[in-house]
Amino acid sequence: MAEEREPPPLPGVPEPQDAEDLFVSAASAMEDAERSLSPEDISSSSNGPKAEPMLLDHDPDDLFAEATEEVSLDSPERQMILSDGPSPAITPVTINPRADVFDRSPDQDEDEEENRDTFDIQISVSDPEKVGDGMNAYMAYKVTTKTSLSIFSRDEVCVKRRFSDFLGLHSKLASKYMHIGYIVPPAPEKSIVGQRLGRRSSAVTELDPDAKACLCCRYLLRTVKQPALLKDPDVLQFLESSELPRAVSTQALSGAGILRMVNKAADAVNKMTIKMNESDAWFEEKQQQFENLDVQLRKLHASVESLVFHRKELSVNTASFAKSAAMLGNSEDHTALSRALSQLAEVEEKIDQLHQDQACADFYLISELLGDYVRLITAVKGVFDQRMKTWAKCQDAQVMLQRKREAEAKLQHANKPDKLQQAKDEIREWEGKVQQGERDFEQISKNIRREVGRFEKDRVKDFRVVIIKYLESLVHTQQQLIKYWEAFLPEAKAIA
Amino acid sequence: MMSNLDINFFFEDFRLNAYILNVDLQTDATLQVDISDALSERDKVKFTVHTKSTLPNFKQNEFSVVRQHEEFIWLHDSFVENEEYAGYIIPPSPPRPDFDASREKLQKLGEGEGSMTKEEFTKMKQELEAEYLAIFKKTVAMHEVFLCRVAAHPVLRKDLNFHVFLEYNQDLSVRGKNKKEKLEDFFKNVVKSADGVLVAGVKDVDDFFEHEKTFLLEYHNRVKDSSAKSDRMIRSHKSAADDINRIASTLYTLGTQDSTDLCKFFLKVSELFEKTRKIEARVAADEDLKLADLLKYYLRESQAAKDLLYRRGRALVDYENANKALDKARAKNKDVLQAETTQQVCCQKFEKISESAKQELIDFKTRRVAAFRKNLVELAELELKHAKGNLQLLQSCLGVLKGDT
Numbered sequence: 001m002a003e004e005r006e007p008p009p010l011p012g013v014p015e016p017q018d019a020e021d022l023f024v025s026a027a028s029a030m031e032d033a034e035r036s037l038s039p040e041d042i043s044s045s046s047n048g049p050k051a052e053p054m055l056l057d058h059d060p061d062d063l064f065a066e067a068t069e070e071v072s073l074d075s076p077e078r079q080m081i082l083s084d085g086p087s088p089a090i091t092p093v094t095i096n097p098r099a100d101v102f103d104r105s106p107d108q109d110e111d112e113e114e115n116r117d118t119f120d121i122q123i124s125v126s127d128p129e130k131v132g133d134g135m136n137a138y139m140a141y142k143v144t145t146k147t148s149l150s151i152f153s154r155d156e157v158c159v160k161r162r163f164s165d166f167l168g169l170h171s172k173l174a175s176k177y178m179h180i181g182y183i184v185p186p187a188p189e190k191s192i193v194g195q196r197l198g199r200r201s202s203a204v205t206e207l208d209p210d211a212k213a214c215l216c217c218r219y220l221l222r223t224v225k226q227p228a229l230l231k232d233p234d235v236l237q238f239l240e241s242s243e244l245p246r247a248v249s250t251q252a253l254s255g256a257g258i259l260r261m262v263n264k265a266a267d268a269v270n271k272m273t274i275k276m277n278e279s280d281a282w283f284e285e286k287q288q289q290f291e292n293l294d295v296q297l298r299k300l301h302a303s304v305e306s307l308v309f310h311r312k313e314l315s316v317n318t319a320s321f322a323k324s325a326a327m328l329g330n331s332e333d334h335t336a337l338s339r340a341l342s343q344l345a346e347v348e349e350k351i352d353q354l355h356q357d358q359a360c361a362d363f364y365l366i367s368e369l370l371g372d373y374v375r376l377i378t379a380v381k382g383v384f385d386q387r388m389k390t391w392a393k394c395q396d397a398q399v400m401l402q403r404k405r406e407a408e409a410k411l412q413h414a415n416k417p418d419k420l421q422q423a424k425d426e427i428r429e430w431e432g433k434v435q436q437g438e439r440d441f442e443q444i445s446k447n448i449r450r451e452v453g454r455f456e457k458d459r460v461k462d463f464r465v466v467i468i469k470y471l472e473s474l475v476h477t478q479q480q481l482i483k484y485w486e487a488f489l490p491e492a493k494a495i496a
Numbered sequence: 497m498m499s500n501l502d503i504n505f506f507f508e509d510f511r512l513n514a515y516i517l518n519v520d521l522q523t524d525a526t527l528q529v530d531i532s533d534a535l536s537e538r539d540k541v542k543f544t545v546h547t548k549s550t551l552p553n554f555k556q557n558e559f560s561v562v563r564q565h566e567e568f569i570w571l572h573d574s575f576v577e578n579e580e581y582a583g584y585i586i587p588p589s590p591p592r593p594d595f596d597a598s599r600e601k602l603q604k605l606g607e608g609e610g611s612m613t614k615e616e617f618t619k620m621k622q623e624l625e626a627e628y629l630a631i632f633k634k635t636v637a638m639h640e641v642f643l644c645r646v647a648a649h650p651v652l653r654k655d656l657n658f659h660v661f662l663e664y665n666q667d668l669s670v671r672g673k674n675k676k677e678k679l680e681d682f683f684k685n686v687v688k689s690a691d692g693v694l695v696a697g698v699k700d701v702d703d704f705f706e707h708e709k710t711f712l713l714e715y716h717n718r719v720k721d722s723s724a725k726s727d728r729m730i731r732s733h734k735s736a737a738d739d740i741n742r743i744a745s746t747l748y749t750l751g752t753q754d755s756t757d758l759c760k761f762f763l764k765v766s767e768l769f770e771k772t773r774k775i776e777a778r779v780a781a782d783e784d785l786k787l788a789d790l791l792k793y794y795l796r797e798s799q800a801a802k803d804l805l806y807r808r809g810r811a812l813v814d815y816e817n818a819n820k821a822l823d824k825a826r827a828k829n830k831d832v833l834q835a836e837t838t839q840q841v842c843c844q845k846f847e848k849i850s851e852s853a854k855q856e857l858i859d860f861k862t863r864r865v866a867a868f869r870k871n872l873v874e875l876a877e878l879e880l881k882h883a884k885g886n887l888q889l890l891q892s893c894l895g896v897l898k899g900d901t
Contacts, residue, residue: 292753300746307739314732321725328718333711334865340872460756464897467765471894474772478887482880489876495869 121147121224123239125217128209131162138162139209141216145239151231157240163188165238166216172234173223179386180440181447183455184229185222186375188215214364218372225458267385280445286452287384294377301370308367311359318352336495343491347484354480361473369466373459380455387444394437401430526550529647529662531640532560536632540564541593543639547662554663561665565592568639570668571646574657582807582845583852584652585860587645588796590638598628616745623741623777630781634789641793692806702850708857709805716798723791730788733780737773744769761897768893772886779882786875794864801860808853811846818842 127142145157170187177184220239224230278284322345329341408423526549533544546560572589575581602624609617646652661668744766751762818839825835 289753289755293750296746296750296753300743300750303739303742303746307736307743310732310735310739314729314736317725317729317732321722321729324718324722324725328715328722331711331714331718334861337865337868340868344872456756460758463758464761467761468894468897471765471768471890471897475887475890475894478883478890481883482887485876485879485883489873489880492869492872492876495865495872 120149121145121152121230123217123220123224125213125220128213138164139212141213143216143220143239149230151236153240159240159242161238163212163216166219169223169234169238170219173229173232176232176234177229178382179390179444181383181387181444181451182226182228183376183379183383183451185219185226186379188212188219189375214368218368222372222376226454282449283384283387283445287381290377290380290384294374294381297370297374297377301367301374304362304367304370308359308362311355311362315352315355315359318348318355322346322348322352334495340491340495343488347488350484351481354477358473358477361470365466365470365473369462373462376455380452383448383451387441387448390437390441390444394434394441397430397433397437401427401434404430527647527653529640529643531636531643534632534636536593536595541632541635543636545643545662553659559663559665561662563661563668565590565639567661567668568642571657571661572642575646575652575655576803578655581652581655582811583804583849583856584649585797585800585804585856587642587649587652588793588800590635590642591792593632593635595628595631598624598631602628619741619745623738630784634785688806691810704854705805705808705850708801709809712798712802712805716795716802719791719795719798723788723795726783726788726791730780730784733783734777737776737780740769740773740776744773764893764897768889771889775882775886775889779879782878782882783875786871786878790867790871794867797860797864801857804853804856808846808849811842811849815839815842815846 122145124144125141126144128139130137131140132138140160140162143159143161145152146155148155167187170184174184223235224239229235325341325348326345329338329345332338332341404423404427408420408427411420411423528548530546531543532546535542535544541564543563543565544560545563546558547554548558550557569589572586575586605617605620605624612620646655646658652658747762747766747769751759751766753759754762818835818841822832822835822839825832
């Protein structure tokens, strides 16, 4: 959403830095009957990715109208639609307000100081709809790309993709780029394995379509952010062509799937057996850093998930307390006290709403970011592993060469001219391989250095932006709390 | 190692708590009671009850004794069983000191000592100690409130048992009820509730009491519900605060480890979360004090009021039965005198109870309204204070962070 649209609905909340809020999912009726939502209210006002008004443009003073619909992990509530930034012609955009943080396109970015590159592409993933039925049913998403870059054939493209298409794209990119040291953004996951503090086991929860849409969108944005990947024909094809060959190999139980699993296992074994002579301290240091980062991020992620859980619980409990207090107020026969108790019940109800929104912010801002980064770091580690594999290959080639040389020397002694020629050919061949191997290794090392540098820069930016947004959401919550309690205080004092 | 926590306190602030629950306590010089000290031992708490009095009944003007929870219960039960006090709302007995949950946590912490870093361990230990302290303070406050209510009541304060309780500096040898007595109590309660239903069914001629009956019944149930729900709410709040604590520590570690510009960022945010967490914990604690405790107390008081109504109802039934017996005796012309005396006794009892009950119930309402008012006002003020504090912290941190970029 462009900030120039409309002032933020709530006072004191600064505009988001990343203006593009292009995460979209179709509006649908809320399931939460208790919240008064008006689904048809598609306004074109921009909204900060804030905890609250995810969606509707309400009079900020109308406290009860802040009907927000949360997208919770467990309930399939849909999100409201929200305005879209640039052109109203685009399908109604729902804000997954948190998600817009991850938008990489600085097009209408107000923050001019950030040296955004000449990057000019906006992607949105929207309208999850069920296609087909029965066993073959799947979710299709609309992927909209708007760009002025020349590599794209049109300014604006809209295509339909299904989830396995995303996975297919990832596997293609991974096979092309991972082994030369590019960090390929990890594929969006079908379901998440979440670990709740307090629940010993990890729960696999199927993501609801909106969260999935967000995930896919972030995936695409990260992918196009990579200049090399942006130019890749597969990516272009994915974004532009109306029909995409079914990526059958991404199915879990397909032959390719099984092959992948076997490969993964082989890789794991290899990792343990390859002892690399690290000549470059930089790599060793970086690897260690990423290990540590991984551990800490996972821990943080778990804590944040627990916080989301408890806040949701708090919201539920506050709501039930509010009802109980209202009943108590009803049965109280002293009129002023009765009124005050009813007021208390109302305040608590509003607070429960606040808690819910805050929980959403917790989730969408922080938790998702952390989840993404945990997965990204896995990709980074994968790249380092590739380097190790390349080194191993180089070493193997050298060993082979040595052996061939020895064989040649032996043949020379044995004086068999025909075999000698063959041996010499082999030696040449292997010399070439060794050279190639060394070049590959050099190349991958160079690539990795560059990629890691870029990754770190992005990481710094991402975290900074997200955390600031999150703090702003906290600020907002506190401001609302103050408002509510200030309204209640005179009522309490009025009890005679 | 942790289970023998000996916490010796001299309290100032929790005495305030007592006044909060009983706003109208006249601190008149004739009799002032408070708990000046408390000691928590393995499975009991020892309260030092301190009395200042100008009444002639006492040997000295100022003295202290050490009492345990069972002795408070003994005193309360002696009031309940005393027929003379049937017409008064007996101040509800303080709940048993319950440190089990806290102790369990402390123990778990001790067991898990190896699996967490030194800082985490110290932090959690401090928190648990704070929690233990809070529960401790609360239980002391509850006991004190009970004594103060008795001391403030015009009739109960003169009770002999009460004076013994305050003055006798030996152990009262009040042992807790053994199994047989507990079983007896159980049966008594069963009979009482059955009886209560019968008695409640009797329609009261007096509008005031009829109204009070219906009111109290409904009120008591709803207060019970609210009390439970507020407890749950506050527990969730505490869990959320705990999570923020963990997040703060992890951020701190991230900050120290990070090689990029983010390190300063993380450290600052970690610091912020530490502070906001403390505030959140305080919010939960204040809500507990002002809201949950208030509801819990009035749950017990409304039960005591209900008990009063029951006693009155019982007396009414007895009176009516005596009337019927008298009529029967007059009809048969047998034992008329005896029936007459019984009837008179019942009548007197009933009227005495009714008179004092009316006043007690009116006082109950006044007390209740005042207590709610005070607590709700203070709750709102504290919530505001904390929210403003939180806001300021967040805003200043945001200012610094944004300025850095």
